[in-house]
Amino acid sequence: MHFSLSADQQLLKDSVASFVKRQSPITRARELRRDPLGYSRDTWATLGELGWLGLPFSEAQGGLGGSFVDLSIVLEELGAALVPEPLISSIVLAGHVVAELGTEAQRAEHLAPVVAGARTLALAHTERDGRYDPLWVSTTAARRGDSYALDGEKIFVLGGHDADDLVVVARTSGAPGELEGLTAFLAPRGAPGVPVSPLGPIDGRRAAHVTLRGASLPASARLGDEGAAGPVLSQALDRAAAAACAEGVGLTRAVLEMTTAYLCTREQFGVKIGSFQALQHRAVDMFIETELVKSASIRAAIALDAGDPVEAAWAVSLAKAQLGVGGKYVVQQAIQLHGGVGITDEHDVGLYFKRMHALMSSFGDEAHHVARVASSPRFTAGL
Amino acid sequence: MVGPLIMQFGTEAQKRRFLPRILSGDEVWCQGYSEPNAGSDLASLRSSAVDDGRGSFVVNGQKTWTTYGQYADWIFCLVRTDASGKKQQGISFLLVDMKTPGVTVKPMLTIGGTPAFCETFFEDVVVPKENLVGPLHGGWTVAKALLGHERTMIGGVGASLRALRRLKRIARETTRAGAPLLDDPMVAAKIARLEVRLRSLEMANYRTLAAAALGHAPGPESSILKIRGSEIQQDCFELAMEIMGHDALSWHDTAGAVPALETWVPSTYCYNRATTIYGGSNEIQKNIIAKLILGLS
Ligand SMILES: Cc1cc2nc3c(=O)[nH]c(=O)nc-3n(C[C@H](O)[C@H](O)[C@H](O)COP(=O)(O)OP(=O)(O)OC[C@H]3O[C@@H](n4cnc5c(N)ncnc54)[C@H](O)[C@@H]3O)c2cc1C
Numbered sequence: 001m002h003f004s005l006s007a008d009q010q011l012l013k014d015s016v017a018s019f020v021k022r023q024s025p026i027t028r029a030r031e032l033r034r035d036p037l038g039y040s041r042d043t044w045a046t047l048g049e050l051g052w053l054g055l056p057f058s059e060a061q062g063g064l065g066g067s068f069v070d071l072s073i074v075l076e077e078l079g080a081a082l083v084p085e086p087l088i089s090s091i092v093l094a095g096h097v098v099a100e101l102g103t104e105a106q107r108a109e110h111l112a113p114v115v116a117g118a119r120t121l122a123l124a125h126t127e128r129d130g131r132y133d134p135l136w137v138s139t140t141a142a143r144r145g146d147s148y149a150l151d152g153e154k155i156f157v158l159g160g161h162d163a164d165d166l167v168v169v170a171r172t173s174g175a176p177g178e179l180e181g182l183t184a185f186l187a188p189r190g191a192p193g194v195p196v197s198p199l200g201p202i203d204g205r206r207a208a209h210v211t212l213r214g215a216s217l218p219a220s221a222r223l224g225d226e227g228a229a230g231p232v233l234s235q236a237l238d239r240a241a242a243a244a245c246a247e248g249v250g251l252t253r254a255v256l257e258m259t260t261a262y263l264c265t266r267e268q269f270g271v272k273i274g275s276f277q278a279l280q281h282r283a284v285d286m287f288i289e290t291e292l293v294k295s296a297s298i299r300a301a302i303a304l305d306a307g308d309p310v311e312a313a314w315a316v317s318l319a320k321a322q323l324g325v326g327g328k329y330v331v332q333q334a335i336q337l338h339g340g341v342g343i344t345d346e347h348d349v350g351l352y353f354k355r356m357h358a359l360m361s362s363f364g365d366e367a368h369h370v371a372r373v374a375s376s377p378r379f380t381a382g383l
Numbered sequence: 384m385v386g387p388l389i390m391q392f393g394t395e396a397q398k399r400r401f402l403p404r405i406l407s408g409d410e411v412w413c414q415g416y417s418e419p420n421a422g423s424d425l426a427s428l429r430s431s432a433v434d435d436g437r438g439s440f441v442v443n444g445q446k447t448w449t450t451y452g453q454y455a456d457w458i459f460c461l462v463r464t465d466a467s468g469k470k471q472q473g474i475s476f477l478l479v480d481m482k483t484p485g486v487t488v489k490p491m492l493t494i495g496g497t498p499a500f501c502e503t504f505f506e507d508v509v510v511p512k513e514n515l516v517g518p519l520h521g522g523w524t525v526a527k528a529l530l531g532h533e534r535t536m537i538g539g540v541g542a543s544l545r546a547l548r549r550l551k552r553i554a555r556e557t558t559r560a561g562a563p564l565l566d567d568p569m570v571a572a573k574i575a576r577l578e579v580r581l582r583s584l585e586m587a588n589y590r591t592l593a594a595a596a597l598g599h600a601p602g603p604e605s606s607i608l609k610i611r612g613s614e615i616q617q618d619c620f621e622l623a624m625e626i627m628g629h630d631a632l633s634w635h636d637t638a639g640a641v642p643a644l645e646t647w648v649p650s651t652y653c654y655n656r657a658t659t660i661y662g663g664s665n666e667i668q669k670n671i672i673a674k675l676i677l678g679l680s
Pocket of ligand 1: 269279338343416419422423449451499500660661665666667
């Protein structure tokens, strides 16, 4: 067993790193915080041309047939510079649902342009009362002849402020929390009865609340069989959790580098502050957490590629809970070790801090995933 | 912070001039201790005050992280009046009217998105000598006495008690599958654990206050309040963020985007990373306790 990158993967990593250096240094993320779109459609197109948006989809789905490990490599490098393009919302969440449930025609029309970087998608799924439960959907979709009428409220739709298509999840039968009865629909931007109100998240990205009030969508907008979307949605959220971990690995790496560099330059009491043992030990703990977050994230990516659902859910929850502890520790201590400058908006460490918090709290926070670890068959195996 | 100092070290004239307006709230003060290169190592400060021979000091230099300097009427400053000896000697404690020509402030944004502190610049600022508090070159003793008060204040037990109450309300109003989160034993236990720590600190605070009432100025034990109090303040908001879930992730600049009770949480959560840094970082407080209370050196 070895965990080194293949030659192709190393090449991928290097090309993403060089793209970031040339086209999206951290200053770009800083500027785009104030932009209503929050990212750039041109850069999105570039990511498409480079082929990175097609990595997680099979060739039959119109993708490049890469692996989740490959995607993780891209996310880690983009994360290290807080590149704000909506990969997780468009590709990992909504893209996955369209790829898995869509017909060939739906994929050609709604996924292929996303993979090419010409369009974006967003998943309108989360409901306030469900917190992190992927099956907690109370929004209803009632069949009326050739169309469906949708009613409900979706919160914190990542990238929902400008996605060309929303993938809306509603219940065609059953009760909130049940696996059966969930159905996904494609709703083009501006569809009547689907008003979108933009939100300004703390990490400078964009999201939206989406209210569905008697929205009417044609039956042809349905993705897959009626009531059968539950498993794919759970999968999409697990993949998004693993994607957050991969991105988080990039964040911890960048923040650790930034902090150790600061410890080696800042002087107080006539010496470098990095010479204080209390701070050395803190930096070491940050390093250890960085390594643990990375290790857990790799395990999650490998498990998703391997496809055993029990192992995948287990590994994803282990990784996401680890991010909640270790990722948080790294960014919090990074600010602490920077002292006053760490609290200024001008310093980049705060940008990482807020992005990390968003990654930690999306797709299940630490408490959610710890509970899932405890309820996994793996937890009690071998007793 | 500055009130007790003027009471302890001020002249009768200074007490008459400043204390009533501090009490009435007519004059707001800010603190000019830190400089870009003198944070933890405060005694290495370089802002200077030179005797102009005509009854005034001329102040030059820069202070930084000045909380609410943009709103303050007065600033109490540590300035160097003698650079020849040990760095702790040769520091003086000076009160400066923020309207004096040559004082400029540049507000800065914090990671919480609020303009809570400033850079403060002094360029040939003329300050009358009667604004010196305590002896000339003897400001370090005054400065340290003030820090005892500041640390006790930063302990912030009252503010944390309020934060804890709001935290419980948020946990009651936030639901999962229709049930209040406060009813979830795991959530309740997390809040209760915070309460345990806070109630112990509350009592430690009373002990410090009782000693103060007997005339003992807060000494190194105020560092206990500062360390745990600042951590608890952070933990209250961290837990509020956790309980709010997705709603904690937006600045709430959109009206009605989240329940009203919760709108202040994300910004305060971010800003509160400062509680373990300001007033002397917690690392510095631990150095103080190790040295002055435990006798380790
Ligand atoms: C929000 C905010 C408001 C503030 N308001 C004011 C104000 O109103 N007036 C004012 O004068 N100042 C104010 N300060 C400044 C504050 O007191 C300083 O930030 C603090 O003393 C730390 O100094 P520094 O920022 O220069 O960090 P540094 O001293 O550079 O410290 C960097 C890191 O090194 C650590 N460190 C330094 N020395 C040691 C050591 N010997 N052993 C172990 N670790 C060490 C620190 O703990 C910290 O983690 C404010 C700061 C903040 C963040």
